[in-house]
Amino acid sequence: MQDGVATRRSIAPRARRAAGVGLRLPHLTEVATSAPPAAWFEVHPENFLANPHAMELLHAIAGRYAISVHTVGVSIGSAGGIDRVHLARLRQFVLDLDPILVSGHLAWSTHEDAYLNDLLPLPYDDETLRLVATQLHLVQDAIGRPYLVENPSSYVGVGTSTMTEVEFLAELARRTDCLLLCDVSNVFLSGHNMGYDPYRYIDRFPAAAVGELHLGGFVREADEGAPGDEILIDSHSTVIAEPVWQLYAHAVRRFGPAPTLIEWDNDIPPLSTLLAEATRADTVSARALMGQAV
């Protein structure tokens, strides 16, 4: 495995500088038949592995667009080990599509025979670090390329953590040569929910390992445990909030240009709405890199 910086350089020529958008099943036929002006698409393999028709359309799309693969099923933090059956399916998916990026979350979703369909929090301590590092090596060996680990959206943590999330990610990248996916929206909402400064989080994030950025919408709910307060829910169901665009500009200034994805998974709007958000990301990124206000 190459070191993080060298690997990122090797990806760069294929990844588009322009922002990409998440490709979900409702838009699949439209994209396959009308060739919209998207820079690249990101897909969740779990939406395609059991859907041959969708997979057929995706193959056609992959012939015209760069594809990024973002798995929600690998569960690199599961204490009981990685689901090897799913990893084998992911490996074949990656071999078939030859994506520009492969990524997943710093979280766990699988326990013994159950897939819990959520990205659940991990304690940030030495035991978890050893486990995730070991399993990350397995994943990277299986897919034959670097795996980008994404910072999660957090509502609650595990009280026994002995290090911060950024410290954990930085050490994970150092031990495994993985790359990091900085979800700027997750930084913003987790900072709000868990009580830390998102700008400080970005400032301490290991910039050399950053291979991709994510942006997604969130919704506000009353925090039932703290009357009068709000909690931010990572719903991926709305446009990106203005404060997140500001944080994104800060991240671009700090990390430099990186492939950026617009995520939208619920209440999915017309594709044109996603493409408009991607255009805005390009504008914000360009202005940030030129030192202009956004």
Next chain:
Amino acid sequence: MSSLADVQAAVRQSLITNDVEAVKALLAGGADPARRFAIHQRHYQTSLVNAILGKFPATVWLVGSDAVADAARAYVRVSPPERPCIAEYGDTFPAFLARHERAPALPCLESFAELEWLAGQVSIAVDRPRMAWPAVASMGIAGLLRARLRLQPGLRYLRASWAIDGLMSAYLTDSVPARFVLDQTDRYLEIRGARGALHIGSLGAATYTFRSALFGRRPLGEAAEAALGADEAFDAGRELMELVAAGLVTAVGR
């Protein structure tokens, strides 16, 4: 201090049973971490219940969303997904629904929901290249009798005791009359689909026996014998030719 395995076992239990007590002491964040954990509990339940509802719209139409959602909430507690592909989740829901204490006492409910599940499965299939008759016939009679045929992936077979195919057809074509009489009669259904298309056909008992046995990868000779048990006039050669002509055979092997 709890190990990671202990923490995850407790979180799994709390998530599925909607009981936060087991993890309360482990959590941190916000003024009341246990209430924050309810976001994960809610997501687990809502996302999976919605997934079930999305797979069974005809069943919802038949018995109402409250009945199906109530059963789905119970189902996700006792039968969590085993794999990350949620498209594969729900195959045992028809039987669960039919036995759920708050489900309507509708005798055809399980088979109707099963038909809907199978229809959903075949409609996302992709046809494989069909075999032509000369290639099949080249195996000779002795070879064919021992052969196992591979049929199109977008095929399923279902035997029902009610005319559920008529009811499903009425739903799919939005042509439900004011009063629908559901006949209690044996139905031998072939559900065929690919790339979003769907056809539900009714077969004779012997043809159903023959084709479903072949689909289950029984040797052609055994499938023919089983069909003769249903109808002693069954003509296996003619039936095989029809199967091939319909483009349903994709490979012949041992």
